[in-house]
Amino acid sequence: MKSEGVSEGSCTAVKRVCLRRSSENSTVEDRPAGGTSVQVSVIVPVYNGSDWLDQCLQAVVDQDYQGSMELSVYDDSSTDNSRAIVEGWRDKLEERGISLVISGHKSEKPKGVGFAKNQAVSQSCGQYLCFQDADDVMMPQRVRLQYERTVCNPTAIVGCQVRRNPEGSTERYTRWINSLSPEQLYTQVFTSHGPTVVMPTWFCSRDWFLKVGPFDEGGKGVPEDLLWFYRSLRLGGSVLRLDECLLIYRYHQHAATHSVLEETIWTLRVNFLQERVLDQWDSFTVWNAGKQGRKLYRSLSLTNQKKVKAFCDVDEKKIKKGFYTYEDSKERPKPKIPVLRVKDASPPFIVCVKLVSTDHTHTPHTHTHTYTHTHTHTQ
Numbered sequence: 485m486k487s488e489g490v491s492e493g494s495c496t497a498v499k500r501v502c503l504r505r506s507s508e509n510s511t512v513e514d515r516p517a518g519g520t521s522v523q524v525s526v527i528v529p530v531y532n533g534s535d536w537l538d539q540c541l542q543a544v545v546d547q548d549y550q551g552s553m554e555l556s557v558y559d560d561s562s563t564d565n566s567r568a569i570v571e572g573w574r575d576k577l578e579e580r581g582i583s584l585v586i587s588g589h590k591s592e593k594p595k596g597v598g599f600a601k602n603q604a605v606s607q608s609c610g611q612y613l614c615f616q617d618a619d620d621v622m623m624p625q626r627v628r629l630q631y632e633r634t635v636c637n638p639t640a641i642v643g644c645q646v647r648r649n650p651e652g653s654t655e656r657y658t659r660w661i662n663s664l665s666p667e668q669l670y671t672q673v674f675t676s677h678g679p680t681v682v683m684p685t686w687f688c689s690r691d692w693f694l695k696v697g698p699f700d701e702g703g704k705g706v707p708e709d710l711l712w713f714y715r716s717l718r719l720g721g722s723v724l725r726l727d728e729c730l731l732i733y734r735y736h737q738h739a740a741t742h743s744v745l746e747e748t749i750w751t752l753r754v755n756f757l758q759e760r761v762l763d764q765w766d767s768f769t770v771w772n773a774g775k776q777g778r779k780l781y782r783s784l785s786l787t788n789q790k791k792v793k794a795f796c797d798v799d800e801k802k803i804k805k806g807f808y809t810y811e812d813s814k815e816r817p818k819p820k821i822p823v824l825r826v827k828d829a830s831p832p833f834i835v836c837v838k839l840v841s842t843d844h845t846h847t848p849h850t851h852t853h854t855y856t857h858t859h860t861h862t863q
Contacts, residue, residue, distance in 0.1 A: 525610025529600030559588030643681025
């Protein structure tokens with residue numbers, strides 16, 4: 485059967501026959517002998533999602549994609565009736581031609597979103613994976629449009645634009661999600677906002693997911709999406725975003741992202757910046773001699789600290805001091821880094837600024853610390 489939505493002569497999908505097996509503490513729906521062929525698996529981890537699941541699942545039923553689909557749900561020890569709600573949708577899903585696979589565990593504590601996503605992926609069969617959070621809502625064309633793009637880009641994470649609910653929450657973050665250029669999807673991977681395509685919009689091939697490997701299962705406080713995103717980039721994966729709003733991205737106080745500490749994100753970003761950029765440079769200038777620039781300097785490895793030839797700034801008070809002295813350094817004499825006017829500094833630069841935010845509802849992935857790199861001083 486030809487893949488729906490992909491024209492002849494363009495990229496085509498190859499169907500896969502797969503077998504499922506039950507995992508420990510899980511009850512996976514039995515399948516016909518010999519397996520089944522599925523093009524897209526919608527992956528939904530659930531923990532106490534009863535307030536949102538009906539809207540989420542109705543949106544799955546409403547998809548206009550005509551290829552074969554399944555919904556793979558893993559319940560991470562919910563204490564509400566999430567499991568029963570999902571089971572109640574089985575008939576509607578099957579009437580639409582979407583098979584349901586649901587399992588879970590009943591431990592005293594949830595094992596975390598990374599674990600739940602991994603379980604939902606492992607029990608699924610689709611050649612392509614559409615990640616969906618239980619509290620978000622897909623637009624009817626999401627699966628079709630992302631499938632078409634991913635078929636032609638099998639090593640990509642494909643995202644989309646979003647609309648926040650409630651409207652107006654995390655305004656600056658939402659603008660950032662939706663307005664990054666194709667180039668910025670790569671150049672802004674070091675900013676505080678996290679992955680340049682937001683996790684609830686991810687769509688990728690199963691082959692690529694398996695190559696990158698499972699999500700980190702460290703549990704609460706671990707940014708499993710950012711860790712996976714960086715691994716994908718390390719392996720040469722691409723990042724794409726459809727410039728259409730295909731997801732209602734809900735903001736609420738119970739979202740898992742609130743458990744991730746700013747310092748955790750900062751450390752991951754600095755380490756990735758060093759690995760991908762600074763380790764290849766002989767020297768560089770830190771643009772900002774204030775708190776953020778100094779924090780970046782202190783967070784660097786000793787090798788990369790020695791590559792900092794200067795700070796640059798527009799603040800005359802900082803410039804008049806002439807140097808930044810790293811008092812906590814174990815080196816003797818203590819490092820003294822010149823502080824220059826921007827016009828007197830030379831590239832390459834690491835731009836490290838703290839943006840002023842008027843949005844008081846930001847999440848741990850929208851903290852204001854940002855930095856990017858450039859070889860010119862027009863940033």
